[in-house]
Amino acid sequence: MSLSRLPEPALRADASGASGSDKPREECGVVAVHVPRPTDMAALVHLGVFALQHRGQESCGICVAGGDEIRIEKDMGLVTEVFTEERLDKLRFAAARTGIGHTRYSTTGSSLRFNAQPLTVRSNKGLLALAHNGNFTNAKRLRDEMLGEGAVFQTTNDSEVMINLVARYAHLSLEDATARVMGEVEGGFAVVLMDKRRILGLRDRNGVRPLVIGAFREGGYVFASEPAALHVMGASFVRDVRPGELVVADDDGLHTRQVLVPEPTPCAFEWIYFARGDGALDGVQVHASRVRMGEILAQEAPAEADMVVGVPDSGLAAALGYARCSGIPYDIGLYKSPYAGRSFIAPSPHLRDQKVRLKLAPTEAVAGRRIVLVDDSIVRGTTSGRIVQLLRDAGASEVHFRVSSPPIRFPCYYGIDTAARKELAAASMGVETIRQRIGADSLHFISEAGLTRAIGLARTCLACFDGRYPAGTPDGASEKEQLEEFALD
Numbered sequence: 406m407s408l409s410r411l412p413e414p415a416l417r418a419d420a421s422g423a424s425g426s427d428k429p430r431e432e433c434g435v436v437a438v439h440v441p442r443p444t445d446m447a448a449l450v451h452l453g454v455f456a457l458q459h460r461g462q463e464s465c466g467i468c469v470a471g472g473d474e475i476r477i478e479k480d481m482g483l484v485t486e487v488f489t490e491e492r493l494d495k496l497r498f499a500a501a502r503t504g505i506g507h508t509r510y511s512t513t514g515s516s517l518r519f520n521a522q523p524l525t526v527r528s529n530k531g532l533l534a535l536a537h538n539g540n541f542t543n544a545k546r547l548r549d550e551m552l553g554e555g556a557v558f559q560t561t562n563d564s565e566v567m568i569n570l571v572a573r574y575a576h577l578s579l580e581d582a583t584a585r586v587m588g589e590v591e592g593g594f595a596v597v598l599m600d601k602r603r604i605l606g607l608r609d610r611n612g613v614r615p616l617v618i619g620a621f622r623e624g625g626y627v628f629a630s631e632p633a634a635l636h637v638m639g640a641s642f643v644r645d646v647r648p649g650e651l652v653v654a655d656d657d658g659l660h661t662r663q664v665l666v667p668e669p670t671p672c673a674f675e676w677i678y679f680a681r682g683d684g685a686l687d688g689v690q691v692h693a694s695r696v697r698m699g700e701i702l703a704q705e706a707p708a709e710a711d712m713v714v715g716v717p718d719s720g721l722a723a724a725l726g727y728a729r730c731s732g733i734p735y736d737i738g739l740y741k742s743p744y745a746g747r748s749f750i751a752p753s754p755h756l757r758d759q760k761v762r763l764k765l766a767p768t769e770a771v772a773g774r775r776i777v778l779v780d781d782s783i784v785r786g787t788t789s790g791r792i793v794q795l796l797r798d799a800g801a802s803e804v805h806f807r808v809s810s811p812p813i814r815f816p817c818y819y820g821i822d823t824a825a826r827k828e829l830a831a832a833s834m835g836v837e838t839i840r841q842r843i844g845a846d847s848l849h850f851i852s853e854a855g856l857t858r859a860i861g862l863a864r865t866c867l868a869c870f871d872g873r874y875p876a877g878t879p880d881g882a883s884e885k886e887q888l889e890e891f892a893l894d
């Protein structure tokens with residue numbers, strides 16, 4: 406058996422600040438594969454994590470198993486930076502039939518190398534590997550209990566709590582232990598877990614974070630955060646893992662167990678912004694729902710204008726919907742540089758404004774025009790103000806800002822970094838004050854009812870808009886206490 410050395414802490418500083426992003430950030434993407442015959446599993450999982458890169462850009466990892474062997478490679482950085490051909494070769498061996506992969510942006514645990522996933526642990530069930538997306542709201546209490554019983558932790562993230570809980574049930578099979586633990590951890594999460602013979606995938610009872618099942622024509626299964634990963638790996642979509650469901654894929658096929666009574670409230674932001682547009686989650690096409698958000702925005706907040714412009718890339722689908730519904734022509738008013746990625750680091754603080762200009766440039770089409778500018782969200786408002794100014798500098802006569810999410814007023818406890826509450830523009834300012842701050846001629850957000858109608862599910866999590874947390878708040882504190890705590894910021 407070969408297993409990479411336990412990672413050392415803090416090899417590289419947090420790179421997230423280099424993004425200049427003023428968007429909520431997804432914490433993680435996960436993928437797990439089991440096939441009946443040995444294959445180049447490292448290459449297969451590598452494709453999957455690459456397709457999920459948009460769900461986490463700070464660290465990534467792949468764990469591969471089969472026969473008597475299990476290997477893991479993980480590090481800080483993008484998938485293309487970490488997984489060189491040389492590094493993928495270290496994961497290759499003849500018997501490989503099972504693998505999991507992970508891309509991470511951290512909201513719990515700092516973004517240090519030792520927190521990169523997958524996590525592995527030697528247990529009475531053999532060597533287990535786990536990767537997760539989301540947060541366990543009772544992780545601190547569970548960790549404290551286990552520390553009191555003498556457990557040792559090597560990381561500061563939630564995944565280690567779950568993998569230790571699973572390993573603790575020595576008398577139970579891996580499936581039974583995992584099912585038991587599903588009833589103990591709380592919050593919003595999707596988890597993939599593996600040993601040398603099988604993969605397991607599960608969602609919390611609310612199905613807050615997504616997880617889908619795919620199948621290979623030659624046999625074998627894949628679990629992934631989004632259908633985008635299935636497509637690139639050559640698997641076909643089977644269905645979503647249901648809220649509260651545990652699914653196992655092994656040589657006998659797919660086995661499923663509805664462990665918890667489902668109370669579906671998936672994250673609305675997956676459809677607003679996070680998920681890639683080329684797929685469906687919980688039966689709802691992502692791109693089509695974004696177009697509907699734009700259509701509903703046009704009904705709720707019409708504008709007298711000459712042209713509809715979407716902020717690339719995340720505002721384009723809603724802009725299309727706004728244009729179709731309003732009859733105002735859609736045009737490309739902002740061009741996005743394909744090279745201004747996360748790795749750019751502003752040379753000095755007074756050049757921070759240049760980041761938006763590096764990324765976006767107005768086209769000549771906006772000159773002399775009244776613009777409806779559509780974006781998916783306003784977090785701090787700083788970037789929105791700079792984009793409005795870009796359009797004005799290019800000659801736009803009016804800029805009417807429309808947003809395809811309601812105002813973000815509350816933090817997310819389920820794996821999304823919405824920024825600290827004191828940094829959220831809508832937490833402390835009304836719509837009119839934000840309008841003045843960003844310099845728009847008018848500003849409207851889609852209503853919560855309009856958003857729900859656009860997604861089309863009976864219920865979704867809207868907690869960052871309305872403060873009502875369907876999967877609870879951290880470590881048993883009441884919502885009111887949590888909100889009061891934040892109000893003191």
Ligand code: SF4
Nearest residue numbers: 672673817866868869
């Ligand atoms: S609080 Fe917001 S970002 Fe977090 S899961 Fe709920 S809808 Fe999604």
